[in-house]
Structure formats: C-alpha cells, structure tokens
Amino acid sequence: MQPSMFNVQVPLPERNEVFLMNTFSDAQLLVSADVPALLERVAAGGGDDFNDEERETLRTLAENGFVVTSRDAERRGLEEFFRSVREDRDQLKVTVLTTLQCNFACDYCFQGDHGDYNLFAQKMTLDQAAQVVAWIEARLDVVRPQRFTLTLFGGEPLLNLPAAYYLAEQCFRACEARGIEQAITIITNGLLLTEEVVDRLLPFGLAGVKITLDGDRDTHNRMRPLRGKQGTFDRIIENMRRVGPKVPLVVGGNFDETSADSYPALLDFLREQSFADDIVKVNFKPIIKSTQSTPPGVIRLTPVAADGRPNPNPLNGTCMTSAGAGTSIGGGCDSCGFADEKMTFLRAETRKRGFYTPDGVHMGPCELHSRHAYTIGPDGSLYSCPGFTGEPSLSVGHIDGRHEGWRAAAAGRFDALAPYDKCGDCHFIPVCAGGCSVASHTELGDMNAPSCHKASMEAALVVLAHSAAAAC
Ligand code: SF4
Ligand code: SF4
Secondary structure, eight states: EETTEEEEEEEEEETTTTEETTTTTEEEHHHHHHHHHHHHHHTTOOOOOOOOOHHHHHHHHHHTTTTSSOOHHHHHHHHHHHHHHHHOOOOEEEEEBBBBBOOOOTTTOSSSSSTTHHHHHHOOOOHHHHHHHHHHHHHHHHHHOOOEEEEEEEOOOGGGHHHHHHHHHHHHHHHHHHEEEEEEEEEETTOOOOOOHHHGGGTEEEEEEEEOOSHHHHHHHSOOOOTOOOOOHHHHHHHHHHHHHSSSEEEEEEETTTTGGGGHHHHHHHHHTTGGGGEEEEEEEEEOOTTTTOOSSSSOOOOOOTTTSBBBSSOHHHHSOSSSSSOOOOOOOOOOOOHHHHHHHHHHHHHTTTTOOOOOOOOOOOOOOTTEEEEETSSSSEEEGGGGTTTTGGOOOETTTOOOOHHHHHHHHTTTTGGGGGGGOOTTTHHHHTSOOOHHHHHEEEEEEEHHHHHHHHHHHHHHHHHHHHHH
C-alpha cells in the first residue's frame, strides 16, 4: 500500500482542513489534518497499527485513488491512461485551415495583412475541400466515432466562406448518413461574423464561435488593427451582439506585457453587454514572441527549424489561437502557454465578473496525444496539431495518401512523443502530460522535452482548493 504519486494538497488553515486532490482520478476531498498525517504514515510503511476508523478512512482513500497498491501498478495505470487517450474513438476531431489569409495586421502574428503576405497565402479551393470531405468520410468509417467535431480555422476562416459552407454541409451529410453527431466550431477574429454566416451554419451543427479580443477598446485596436491601422473593436462587439442570441460565444485573448492590465476593463465592458450571458467561456493566453524582448514569465518563441538553425517562418500566431484539447464548445487550446503570474491574475479577474474560465489545473492531455485528432492545412497537408501548421516540414501526411519520406519521418517523431516520460514523479502528469510540445519545439528545439509551468499549476491548485471549500 502506497499513497498515490498524484496526490496534491492545499492546507486551508482558516477552516482547519486540507484540500486533497488526486490528479489521476480527479477525486477532490476536504479532509481534516489527520488524513494527510495518515497518508504520511502509509508512505513511511505503517500498516499494522491502524485502528478501525483509520482502516475505514484508508478504504475511502483507496476507492478515490489516493492510496494505491504499488508505484509500479500506478505507473502501469498511467501508461494505460495515455494509451486510452491516444486510442479514444468517441470523437473524431478535425481542424481545417480553410485559408492562411487574414484581414487583420496584428504585429505579433506571422499571418495577416502584412506586406504582400495575402497575395501568396494559401486558400483552399472547392476541389481541395471536396478532397478533405472524402478523407473525413474515410476516417469516419475507420474510427466510427459518436461525435465529429469540425473546427474552422485559418488565417481568418471567414475569408473563405465557400469552403467553410461546403465543408459544413458535406460533412454534415456524411455524418447524418452514419448516425454521427456533428459539431462545428469557428475560430475567428470576428470582423466578418454576421448573422447570415451563423444562420447558414446552424443547421449543420454550429456549436460555438471563438472570437479574439486583445484587451479593452483602445488596446484591442492597437493590437489587432486593419492594415490601415483602423480599429476593429466596435464592429466585432456589434457582431457579437447580433449573433450572441443564436450561438454560444467564447472569448479568447492574447496578451503581452503592454496589454494584460487592460483586460479587467474589457471584462467590465463585456459584463455590461446584452450578450454577456451568451459568453460561455473566456480564456486569455500570452503572446508567444520570437524576439529577445519577451518579458519574464512569457514563453519566448525561439524559432527553431528541424536542423536547429533559426527558422525564417516561425510558428508564432497559430499555436496561441487554436489547438489543444478543445473538447469544450468553441474549441481552442487551453494549454499552450502561460505567463504564470498574469494568468493567475486574469483568471481571478474573469471569475470575479461571473465568466467561466479554465481552472488552470486540468490542462491536458492536449489533442497532440490523441490519434483521432487531425489538423489539415489549405493544401491538404496533415499536422498533429494546429500549433505546428506554421512549419510545413512538420506535416505528418497528406489527405491524398501520398507517401513521402520526410512526412513519414515526422509522423514517426510525433507518434513517439511522450514528454511526460521525463517528468519523473511530478504530481501533475495526468493533467499536464509534459506541457505543450509546440513550446518545447520552438524554445528548446526538442518537441519531446517537457515545457514546464508547474508553478502556474500549483498557483491554480490553490485557487481551485479555495473555490471548492467555498462551495461546501
Ligand atoms: S502541442 Fe501545444 S499547441 Fe499543440 S495541442 Fe498541445 S498544447 Fe496545443
Ligand atoms: S511539464 Fe512540469 S508540471 Fe507538467 S508534468 Fe512535467 S514536470 Fe509536471
């Protein structure tokens, strides 16, 4: 008998209790201080001198995963968990980048209306969209999921509405014929998000729209302007007001050292809007930069190519706006980057206004660990997650089934990814899985290295403990 290596605890002296959580079983208990003491006796090898009450407590702890038969058994359980995450067939999840073009000119993004970028940026044709649908149909037949999630992403996906409508309609028909539920999410900058677009997609399963707001009105207009520097905030808000009653809204935001402090004003503003209750989730992330001027606490994007030299086409932009576990409405990655202190601050500010935001503890495993989550670029290239789409050399295949050695080699590398193997006895492995491999790749040049933000998870755990206690 052993205490689980995934036990975490937060003392709550004001209640004379301890919050006990197991990150593997997800059991959460408020217990008196003698329970952690009992676990310490178990760890020290005690066993013969427990009284009846202690035995009963240990039975309850074992039922909830706080006590395990052995570390080896627990390790085997963890491996089995990652295997089941990988092979899970309940959901087939496909993110399609219908275009790499964008109508914004955000300074921090490699996409968008910078110079002649849009002239050459890829845009999916209807023929290519038809190939995507055929590929998805084949996957539906192999995987036979209960649910199919289609995420429309870019670039700005609403700049290619014919492809978006085609994919939505044809995939819906394919799912309907197989008795599979389809859910569509769109990740958009919101400028072209009209009622007409929403009305057109709702019958095919539109379940959520994620819109990016980078701070209050002035900050957003500075961070996310049109090419002529015109602001975009007012139009996006008006669009949200119009579509909010029809479809759940998710607000995402990218912050840096100059914009983070403007988020409380944005949250106040959103709370006052008629569509406030249509916002089902708010989640902010730090901007990942490729410059050396990144402030402390923000993941610095160090563009690294496969050969280790600086990459002229870095991954910035895509990772922070999509990807990830994405199982909730609105899709989107909730795990790929933390600015530890600011994230804690922004989560607290978000909750204060009554908006839901991820708790900062349950952050993974992200979709990179799932065999049945795919990302497709405008040219039909397949990627392991949207965070890697900025680097075509990391494509793991193509929807036309072509065999190319370099894609097969990349696929092999992604198949073998297990950064958590290097995380030792960390308590957070089941809910972190070693962090974001895009961050590891870009920062360390090794996607299989952990990208660790344990301090952020520990801070989030304290908040989780206090809110669990407040709810009792
Ligand atoms: S590797 Fe990073 S960007 Fe990709 S899904 Fe995971 S957390 Fe998101
Ligand atoms: S990356 Fe850090 S927090 Fe995550 S599992 Fe590894 S050691 Fe733990």
